[in-house]
Amino acid sequence: MSALSVHAPVLLIAIPLLGAFAVPLIGKLGRGVRDAFVGLIAAFTAALAGLLAANVFGNGGAASVYVLGGKPFDIPLPSGMTAPIRILLEVDGMSAFMALITALVTLTAIAFSFSYWRERSGGSMYHSLLLLLTAGIFGMELTGDMFNFFVFLEVTSIAACGLIGFRVWLGRTQEAAFKVMTLYTLSGLFVLLAIGLLYGEHGGLNIAYLAHSLSGGIVDKIALGLLLTGLAMKAGAVPMHMWAPDAYGEAPAPTSAVLVANSQASLYGLFRVLFTLFGITVSTATTGWILIVFALLTIFVGVTMALVQSDIKRLIAYGAVSQIGYMLLGVGVGLATIVTKPTYGFVAMQGGIFHMVNDAACIGLLFLVAGAVTRAAGTRDLNKMGGLAHTMKYTSVFFIIGAFALAGVPPFNGFASKFLIYEASFKLSPFLAIIAILSSILLLAVFVKAFQGAFLGPKPASLGGGEAPLGMLIPMAVLALVVIAFGLFPGFFVERIVTPAARALWFGRDAYISAILGG
């Protein structure tokens, strides 16, 4: 195995992190040099994520450990006890799957940003924050240590708030950034408190070590409640979602796409806590049904609120909120049934996890389209738009692809994952499937409204709007191709990347622990 393969986990975090601090300096050499540098960092990071995924999935999704410092991590303490105390990264099928999603979204968003940010100042700081956010997301997905998870959670929070409020000349961006900063800080404090409780109770911070030590006592349950609520809030679960439309709506369009990947990283953290850290030490039926209730609220409220939006970015933002609900539903059904392990429980897990990558691609595409549209039209108000399809033909087609995929219209990718979620959740309770299917139909209506408002009819004379430049069209085309490929060949992707990720959560708790503790 090459050195690059061996060190891929740490390089995925280190390269965008170092790149983030180098960008303001490189930016002094000119915009072209800076953009080339940022593009190189993003492309290299994406290639590393691909390499890591190829290694992990080639190995059946088995957990592997990377130790920073390269020395043994289970150092004997004076008491004779050994505990993993070094900074460890632990990568299994689920971590590698998340890294692939992050790489896809950040690469396309950064590529889109070069054209999107061309006429604005502050590009160096903008790209610096974008790379910092990328490093934080990768860190959350690859770490094997709860405290480092908190550190990376905070890195993403700081970078995200900076990006949401970056356009300081728009007053509402400052309000959105302040709200997000307050809630992210509160969420981070709850996560830190939970980690402190677990450390005080069990004397360790390593996830595998904690998972091995947890007994499901009252302190453990309090920590679980804090982690569950804090991470569900950061993922945007209803009724703690209210920051999400503000954040996604006010952030620059390519950043909104990365913020969705950030929310998915929090969702990953939630799944890691529930399946790997706690597992069956607490009642999985209780935690599973908590996820299911969150899911139903998130799906329904997200979709119905999207229907009454007239701001194209807030409309897509509520659509993004609703999709988090589908992921929670699939994984919630899996968690609620993990003890008896029926076939449909694993299918639900596959559906929920498959929907993460599908949602990242189609929501990312829709946010990029929204960026191109608002840049061309000069407004986000759907009531002031119209007829953009006359001049933005390719962008219109990309919008249709993204909208159909998100609404679960066959043969696009959203249908494939929702198909698994519908069928499996129906087995648990037909009511769950009915809510999920009705909300998907309603979401299609939402995007019919958006398409009619922005793209159809005569074009008002006052409205700008030529076709988006090639630098924007290419990232949109890449995401559209991903949407179509995952839609037409779902079996290929489910077998190779989704199933190992689902297995890592559903069956992989013991393997995750033994990769660190042995035995």
Add this chain to the structure above:
Amino acid sequence: MNGITSGFGAWNPIAWTLLFLGILIVAFFVRSFGRKDYKRGTGQTKAFLSGNEEPAAPAGLHVSGDNLYWGMVHGLSAYYRRVREWHTGDLGDYVGWFIGVLALIFVIIVWGG
């Protein structure tokens, strides 16, 4: 390779896409048997509105997105009134929801197992 199964159902997008394309080809074939002796730009090709004259739309008229579902939103006005009350935009309310959910989760987890 391209299809997926749930254990109780199956989805094969390539097969369904080919079927859909096949149906489109058949529909196009059937359409080619249609009458070709109509005259474009005459009353033969005008929309028939129960015999009423179709009023000309003002130039530049566009039915905006908000008008599409006004009836449905009106029908659900009681629901929307309640849901919009939650979305105040007030940070204090956002934090209130967060703390309220945390309290509820504590109760469920500690007592529920």
